Amino acid sequence: MLALLVSCQSEQEGIPLDGNVPEDPYVVVLGIAQDAGFPQAGCEKDCCKPHWGREEGYKSPVSLGLVDPSSGRKWLIEATPDMKHQLKILASKTDYPFNHQPDGVFLTHAHIGHYTGLIHFGHEVMGTKGLPVYAMPRMDTFLRENGPWSQLVDFENIAIQRIKADSTIQLAPNLRITPFLVPHRDEYSETVGFRIEGPKKSLLFIPDIDKWDRWERDIVEEIRKVNLAFLDATFYENGEIPNRDMSEIPHPFVTESMETFSVLSSAERARVHFLHFNHTNPLCQYNSHAHTEVRGNGYNIAWEGQVIGL
Numbered sequence: 001m002l003a004l005l006v007s008c009q010s011e012q013e014g015i016p017l018d019g020n021v022p023e024d025p026y027v028v029v030l031g032i033a034q035d036a037g038f039p040q041a042g043c044e045k046d047c048c049k050p051h052w053g054r055e056e057g058y059k060s061p062v063s064l065g066l067v068d069p070s071s072g073r074k075w076l077i078e079a080t081p082d083m084k085h086q087l088k089i090l091a092s093k094t095d096y097p098f099n100h101q102p103d104g105v106f107l108t109h110a111h112i113g114h115y116t117g118l119i120h121f122g123h124e125v126m127g128t129k130g131l132p133v134y135a136m137p138r139m140d141t142f143l144r145e146n147g148p149w150s151q152l153v154d155f156e157n158i159a160i161q162r163i164k165a166d167s168t169i170q171l172a173p174n175l176r177i178t179p180f181l182v183p184h185r186d187e188y189s190e191t192v193g194f195r196i197e198g199p200k201k202s203l204l205f206i207p208d209i210d211k212w213d214r215w216e217r218d219i220v221e222e223i224r225k226v227n228l229a230f231l232d233a234t235f236y237e238n239g240e241i242p243n244r245d246m247s248e249i250p251h252p253f254v255t256e257s258m259e260t261f262s263v264l265s266s267a268e269r270a271r272v273h274f275l276h277f278n279h280t281n282p283l284c285q286y287n288s289h290a291h292t293e294v295r296g297n298g299y300n301i302a303w304e305g306q307v308i309g310l
Contacts, residue, residue, distance in 0.1 A: 025068045025175040025198045028093045029306040030076075030086035031060035032275040033284070034234055035113025037082060040279035047280050059284060060304065061113035062207045062276045064230070065090040065102075066196065068172040073103040075171065077194060077205065079133075083117035093307055104132040104161075106177065108207060110142050110188035118149060121157045130159045134169065136179065137162060139189035165192065174199040175310070182206060183214045185250075198310025201227040207276045208232055210250040212260055220263060223271055230302055231257065233274035236281045236290050254283065254290070258297055269298035 031037075038059040039051045051057035060082040066075040067090075074090060076083070087100045107115050121128040135143065140162045143149040152158045163169065168178040177196050184191035193206035204226045212219045223229045234251035235241075241249075252260075254274060261269060274294065277283050282290035283301055294301060 023069055024200060025066065025172065025310045027196065027203060027308040027310065028065040028067065028090055029230075029275070029302050029304055029308075030063040030065050030089050031078075031080055031082060032277060032302045032304055033059040033061050034276055034278045034281075035061050035080075035111055036279065037061050037113075038277065038279045038284050043279055047282075047284070059277070060086060064205060065093070066171075066175075066177075067094060068175050069094075070174075071172055073172070075104045075106060076102045077106045078108060078114045078207070079105050079117035079120075080113050081116050083120050089305060093305070101126060101128055101131065104134060104171075105158075106134045106179075106194060107136075107139055108193065109184060109186070109191035110139055111185075111208065114207075115139075115143075115149075118143075118152060118158065122148070122152055123155055123157065128157050130156055132161050133158045134161045134163050134179075136165070136190045136192055138186070142188050165190075180217075182209045184208050184210055195226065196310065201308075201310045203227065203308065203310065204229040204231070206231050208234075209252065212252050212257070214250075220261065223261070223264065224268060227271060228273060228308060229271050230273045230275055232276050233257065233283060234276050234278050234281065236283060240278070240280050254281075254294065258294070258299065261299070266298050270300060273300040273302040275302040 061080040063076060063078040063080050063086050066077060080086065091100060118133065120126055121131055140160050143160060144153050153160065163179055165179055165181045168176050170176045175198055177194050179192040179194055182191050182193050191208055193204065196203045196205065204222060209215060209232050232251055233254045235246065235253050237253050237255045238246055261272060274283060282288040283294065285291065291301065
């Protein structure tokens, strides 16, 4: 059985408290860091230096695992460079024989931390056969027309399934997923978030977006429509990266998000789980003032290995 579920985590964090593996579909958080992970390559500053060589401080790029116990099937959302470790985590969160090959992968966009893990499906590594990879039209074209990704298609390691914004994919009788467009730096592909719906709960996943007010939808209302919302928290506040114009890398600062979300009730705020932390973000540090402030304002901070029943 799933030993982790016995732990005394708060119900607000979405952790089942009955000590049993959920019979219903569930999500496993497999990574919470920005594309480069934490600590970040080449960083010897105070944010990263103490964490080199400390396995407990390492954080992988953002990814979710999606599991349907009734069929024994599982999917990845994002294909990160740390996929091999994340597949091991996902295997540890099931109580049935687990084949490390997922039953499909959903991609949000073509930034390095979100799709480059596809290399693990190639003939040099897992050598998968016809693995479904769900991608939006521009993402589909990008993979087919650029190496080494095109080789995965040519060798039939992956089979790209083209998806459409706001068109729902039924993964199982009681599990479905819907992509929706969000504004982001779309150099190579469009960017989407996902709404995941199980029989009891729904979850919003937006790891990357430029700013909430640039989206055609009202993020506050979108949070109110779901039970949990895993949201972009790349940077904690403006000025976090010295000598860099942060308008060139727009994301909603956590301080901005908390101000925007302040109209939510306490129960609604508890639905929010921040993730996708840059290595400079103090939310990477569990003893930081920022960590205390976010939790004190009623929000949650996603953590790797977290299990959320749907």
